[in-house]
Amino acid sequence: xxxxxxxxxxxxxxxxxxxxxxxxxxxxxxxxxxxxxxxxxxxxxxxxxxxxxxxxxxxxxxxxxxxxxxxxxxxxxxxxxxxxxxxxxxxxxxxxxxxxxxxxxxxxxxxxxxxxxxxxxxxxxxxxxxxxxxxxxxxxxxxxxxxxxxxxxxxxx
Numbered sequence: 001x002x003x004x005x006x007x008x009x010x011x012x013x014x015x016x017x018x019x020x021x022x023x024x025x026x027x028x029x030x031x032x033x034x035x036x037x038x039x040x041x042x043x044x045x046x047x048x049x050x051x052x053x054x055x056x057x058x059x060x061x062x063x064x065x066x067x068x069x070x071x072x073x074x075x076x077x078x079x080x081x082x083x084x085x086x087x088x089x090x091x092x093x094x095x096x097x098x099x100x101x102x103x104x105x106x107x108x109x110x111x112x113x114x115x116x117x118x119x120x121x122x123x124x125x126x127x128x129x130x131x132x133x134x135x136x137x138x139x140x141x142x143x144x145x146x147x148x149x150x151x152x153x154x155x156x157x
Contacts, residue, residue, distance in 0.1 A: 030140040034133030037073050037094065038080045039064060039101060041128055041144075055104040055114060055144060055151070057130060068099040073134065080129070090137055097137040104130060104144045106151070113155040114144075121146045 041057040063071070063084035073094035074083040087095065106114060121128055131142040144151040 026138065027140055030133050030135045030138055031142055034135035034140065035094065036079050036142075037075055037132045037134055038078070038129045038145075039132055040080065041101065041130055042122070055106060055111065055118070057101060057104055057128075057144070059101050064099060064101060068096070071096055071099055073099075094134060095137055096134055096139050099132075099139060101130060101132065101141065104141060104151075106144075110152065110155040114151045117146060117151070117154045 040060040042060060061081060061084060064081070068084060070086060070088055071084045072087040072089070072092045073081045073096060074085065075094065076082050084099075089095065118128065120126075126147050128144070128146050130144050132139050133142050146154065
C-alpha cells in the first residue's frame, strides 16, 4: 500500500512540474524558431502597483488594436505587418489563434528611461515597433524597438 502511495505521489509531482516546463519550452520554441513579424505600435509607460513597470503598447494597425481572434498576419518585404485578416485556416502563413499586443514588460529601473525615449520618439515621428514571432498559431513578443534599436539599448550606460 505504501509503495502505491509513493508512486502516486511521485506521478503527481511529475505532473505538477510537467505543466510549467511545457509552457516554458513552448514559449522558448516560438522565440527560437518562429516566423518574424514586426508590428508598429504607439507606446507610453504606465505604472501598475501590482504588476510593476511595463510599457503599454498599442498596435497602429486598427485590425490589431483589440484582441484579434483567428487572424492571418500579412507582412511586407521588411517583415512589417501591413494587414490582418480574419481566418479559420490554421494552415495559413501568419495564422495566430488569439493576438493581444498590449504590454511589454521591462526592468523596473529601466522602464522610466525608455518612457522618456519613447516620448521623444513620438515627438520626432520615429518608428516604434515590436517583433512578434509566430509558430503554430501561437506568438511571443521578442522585443520593443525604436528606429531599429532595442529599447533596452537606450538605457545602457
